[in-house]
Each structure stands twice: as C-alpha cells, then as structure tokens.
Amino acid sequence: MTTLSTLKKFKREGTKFTCLTCYDAMFARMMDKAKIDTILIGDSLGMVVQGHDSTLPVSVADMAYHTANVARSNKHALILADLPFMSYVTLPEAIANSRQLMQAGAHVIKIEGGSELCDLVSTLAQAGTPTCVHLGLTPQSVNVFGGYKVQGRSDDSADKLLSDAKAVVAAGAALLVLECVPAELAKAVTKAVAVPVIGIGAGADTDGQVLVMHDMLGMVYGRVPRFVHDFLTDERNTEHSIDGAFALYQQSVVEGSFPMQQHQFD
Template identity: 40%
Template sequence: MSKHGATKRTTTAQLQAMKGVRPIVSLTAYTTPMARLLDEHCDMLLVGDSLGMVLYGLPSTVAVTMEMMIAHGQAVMRGVTSACVIVDLPFGSYQESREQAFRSAARIMAETGCDGVKLEGGAEMAETVAFLTARGVPVCGHVGLMPQQVNTTGGYRSLGRSDKEADKIRNDAQAIADAGAFAIVVEGTIEPLAREITAAIAAPTIGIGASPACDGQVLVCDDMLGLFNDFKPRFVKHFAELAPLVSQAAAAYAEEVKARTFPGPEHTFQPKK
C-alpha cells in the first residue's frame, strides 16, 4: 500500500509496450531507503551488480555474488510500490549453461520477489535468453560495453567505432531481441549506432552512455546524485551534488560532538518527574 492507497507495480510487459510511446525512466537502487525515494519517479529500478563497485569498493563487478544480489534485491523490494524491479545475474551464475542460468534466475526471483533478471551478452547468450523466457523468466538483455567482460575487452571504453565492433553490437542486440528479451540495456556505445539499433529492433533499448534516441535511460543512482566527486564518466550528469553536503554535515556533527553541544537536552531522555 502506498500513502495514496493500493497501487499496481509496473510489469515487464508494460515496459515493453512503452517503445515508441514514451521514454522508460530507470535508475539503479541497492537499499530500501533509496528505493523508497526513487520508486514514484521510475518505471524500472535496476538492482545492478554495479553495487560491487558502488557499495563495496570492488574494482569491478566480477566478484559480486548471488548472495549479494539477493540481499540487495530483497532490500529494494521492501521499498517499492510502483516500479518494476529487475535484478542482475552476477558473473559466473549464468554463462556456463542455460540450465545454470535458469536455476540462478529462479532463485533470485523466488527469494527477492523481483519482476525479472538482467544478463550480459550477445548472440552467444541468445539461446539462454530464449530458454529463460520460455520458462517464465522475464529477461532484460545488456549489450555494448559489458562490465562483466572487462577482463577480456581491455577496460572500460566506448564501443562501436570500428566496423567490426559495430557489426558485433548490432548483431548482438538483434539476437537478444529475437530471443525474447523484454528490453535491452545498450551501454557505452557510440551515439549513431545506438540510435540505429533502437530503430531496428522490436525490444525497447535503455541507454547508458548511448543515445537520447534510446527508448529509455538508466544511470547509477549514486552517480546521478553526485555522491562520487572523484570520478565522473562522460555519460553521467549530476542532477544533485550530494557529496559536499554529506561531508559538510559530517564536519558539523564532529564539531558539535567535540564541543559537547550535541547532544543537547532535547536529544536526551530525562527522568519523569
């Protein structure tokens, strides 16, 4: 129940139907409080394996575990009343076989109550996507720059500049769309190619470092809020600058604690008279 009464959460089918109607609004979320703040503004909340870097300080997403994804998926679900919630399948939980992918996806959906899963990969994952969707698992694809493959692709960089790269991303997106993905994240892909792919495939595209012509956009919520002031990728816009505010608040708190002005009488419990 929301404060305005019962609400129905957005479904993956409704997201799919938004293509050509209006842009899909998406952000990442990893905690209950943040999910509550973002929920009413987003069509989709993505519990991304980016949490490994954002929350745990890991150098990449490769070390993220199923247990981490499930714990944060559960946390986000506790804060949501209207957005569709999609949880990333972590590295190593789905690439071995389509059966492994189904077991992982089924566990995440059963233990979190989320609406679907996201996996990275192109043509090589199409059979897996078809296998999952045929068995009741809504799948969001992810092509272009794929963070889980950073160790084989040589780091984080924009893709699609060469004909070979462009052909691969184009073919990957088509294969995943044909396999039944309800949407596809297109990351770190040069703008004209992302625009072309969006026009060519039936599934809605959700861009991050791609094109304004994509059918939706997603950003890491902490990036969007300006909580990281030491690193800002080209595709990120800070819609707030919260990092300095957090630091200022901590400094004010520290000063009052040292001066013994906090806690004041109004912050303490006194004996009843």
C-alpha cells in the same frame, strides 16, 4: 505499477522512461515517490556498496539479498536484477540462479553478452522469466576489453552489436541495455528492435535511460564518466534534496533534456 507491457507501450508512443540502480529499502521508497519507472539492482553494488574495484566479486547471494531489500519497499517500478559474473555459464546454473533472484523479488533478469546468450534467453523465456540483455560495454567482461572503453566504433564491431541485438530479441529478450556505444549506433539498434532499449552513455535516442544512483547524486570519486550528470546539485533541484534529484531525473528524461550532446559518444 510499471510492467513490461507499460514499457512496450512507451516505446510505441515515443515516451521516454527512467531506470536507476538501487540496493536498499530506503532509496527504493524515495524512487517510488519520484515514480522512477524501472529499478536495477545492479552488480555495480560491488563497487559502490562493497568497495571492490570491479563488479566481478559480487555473488548471487549478494544480488538476492539486495533485490529482496528493494522489493519490500517498491510499489511502482519494474525491478531488474543482474545475474553476476560467472553465474550463468551453464544452463542449469543460470536457471537456478535466475530462480533465486526472481523469488527474491525481481521481475526481469539482466545478463551480459551477445548472440551466445540466445539459448539461455529462449530457455528462460519459455520458463516465464523475462530477460534484459546488456550489450556494448559489459562490465563483467572488463578484462576481455582491457578496461572500460567505448564499444562499437569500428564498422565490424558496430555490425556485430546490431546483429547480436537482433539475435537475442529474436530469441525472446524482453529488454536491451546499451552501455557506452556511439549515439548513432544506439539509435540504429533502438529502431531495429521491437523491444524497449535502455541506454547509458548511448545518446538520447534510446527508449529509456539508466544511471547508477550514486553517480547521479554526485557521489563519484576520481574521474566522472562522460554520461553522468549530478542531479543533486543541479540548480533546478530547488529542494536541494535526494527526493528532488530523483524527481528531476525523472522529469529530465521524460521531457528530453537529459542526456544532452555532452553526455554521448560519437
């Protein structure tokens, strides 16, 4: 089974690894078969499963329910689970809500923010709860950003993101996620920290890659994000199946054929 030690070994050796969002037992079984390295029970379920316009309405109970569904069928992947919007404003509620997700089957708790999370990261680490800190475009802050926009393009914002990454790792973060940041900045962050870094719209030089499962299966209505590739209809998916799409994604990330130049931001 994939563990944090496995991912650290991958980083040391330069081996790329995969992550996909998952919300139920059946898809978890299929990802297990494809040997997807890590699974994220993302608050993206608010949009792709529940039909909301953003991730903000998702509750801790929602996250625990879907985490348990995935955990029952998972044998191979490291499981990350999102703490949803406003569920970790204070330390006591963050601890209680993290406990709920870990007891549901998560191995790592994912939170969004920067250096302001250091106390929480440290507290959870001391309590035996690893964290993954999500930097860059953080969907829970969509109203602060004024929409879904690339982050870290100015010198000041790039410096802050790099500083935040170093701070949360020093506080004890076990993993980082970088979303929608320029590829060169993502490369610099990945080199600057000792923990594995997972990218989405962050170029090819992060240690791992994550996509929303529905996106990589072509289940996108409206504008397709730049960093998405449809692995279901890819001609290399000779099975023309979801199983084949997951296996092709795993293969493409590990061999370095995904993401490509067209999937990144400059």
